[in-house]
Ligand SMILES: NC(=O)c1ccc[n+]([C@@H]2O[C@H](COP(=O)([O-])OP(=O)(O)OC[C@H]3O[C@@H](n4cnc5c(N)ncnc54)[C@H](O)[C@@H]3O)[C@@H](O)[C@H]2O)c1
């Protein structure tokens with residue numbers, strides 16, 4: 001309601017990441033707005049939660065169809081929202097659509113179990129929705145995260161109130177429009193805008209049954225303490241990629257680039273610690289540096305661009321400060337790591353930098369220990385499999401890990417010992433919606449995508465049915 005929002009004092013200023021200009025101002029939602037969204041969601045849930053899975057699926061499939069028909073418009077809006085290249089933004093829109101299609105397919109499969117008990121009695125289980133769920137998004141995949149959270153929530157019969165990051169507030173609103181156009185009950189998927197205070201109010205609301213959060217470890221810790229309600233936490237990473245000398249080098253180089261430079265390096269699962277077996281290190285580094293230097297940086301709306309702008313000026317400054325710190329600690333900047341000025345004068349205030357490869361890295365360096373969340377790859381060398389595994393696992397995080405080798409036995413032996421929720425063999429950073437995604441250790445709790453996610457958006461009710469008399473002890 002615009003009338004209500006105009007009363008709010010706190011404002012979000014959204015910048016266009018690739019030109020550095022003010023894009024819009026938004027009012028932060030407060031208690032009243034959130035109460036209103038929750039009331040609407042409860043009303044919608046009373047309708048949606050009672051529908052059959054097939055009925056819900058039909059509406060969700062319509063939402064997926066609308067996304068497909070608006071693909072280019074959403075992708076262009078995501079470029080303005082986030083700064084990533086149009087090529088990647090289109091893939092994000094596709095992933096959002098596929099996720100909605102996938103969970104629409106699962107909606108009618110939700111079922112329980114029948115258990116026979118003595119004397120003809122029996123019990124059965126029912127998988128029931130939780131109610132009104134909160135989704136909190138990070139800024140790196142704004143549209144996709146909103147879909148990855150809402151699709152399983154809605155498929156299981158829940159309502160969702162979604163709060164995007166204030167850094168990228170725009171495209172989640174398009175998803176709300178699309179669900180409404182597809183015919184979900186009014187308020188079933190609503191968007192509230194704001195930062196940490198809005199997020200806190202939303203998560204702590206007594207009628208919010210579950211929180212699904214994507215963001216940093218420190219914020220995730222706060223969210224996990226908000227109350228006795230189920231939480232899914234998709235947090236940060238500092239993931240390792242192990243490149244053995246028996247690998248297909250061409251694929252290992254491609255994999256290392258995919259592990260570091262998608263979305264300007266702003267990907268939670270990025271494999272930023274690249275461990276390379278000593279005997280192939282010179283060859284690997286030469287090829288990685290050559291290809292990194294040839295990455296086309298600039299206007300993210302151009303088809304030829306492969307790296308757009310980082311998400312904000314403060315974030316760019318932070319990433320550059322990590323590169324400086326790495327230099328001070330003895331790493332070699334093999335390429336990049338500098339502010340990039342596009343030739344188009346309209347883009348001169350955008351947040352661009354050249355992708356960076358750091359050589360001569362050691363495990364103690366800040367660039368190897370901390371999540372930089374920018375286009376900075378740290379290359380380390382190792383000699384034995386045992387050593388590489390020990391060093392790869394020597395972190396409090398455990399989101400993802402990769403291994404490149406042609407030895408099938410080594411590949412499976414290594415992933416068995418890697419302490420990470422998503423492991424890749426001879427590839428990196430693919431996220432098909434049919435498979436679960438999520439972290440070990442401090443990288444998170446729970447999973448997104450795949451069949452298992454149904455368990456995180458529903459609750460199991462057990463019903464005991466007595467067919468005889470009550471055998472009372474009294
Ligand atoms: N594992 C994953 O799937 C995944 C995906 C994307 C990003 N990430 C992680 O997210 C981080 C970058 O994103 P970010 O900077 O937006 O993270 P962030 O933790 O700063 O913010 C995430 C969201 O939480 C909200 N928030 C902040 N304080 C809150 C509070 N006290 N209560 C409730 N909500 C609050 C923010 O407004 C934002 O919407 C990185 O660490 C990255 O690894 C993880």
Ligand SMILES: O=CCc1c[nH]cn1
Pocket residue numbers: 140141144145148266267268269431
């Ligand atoms: O950023 C981490 C991986 C991901 C992609 N989409 C949502 N999360």
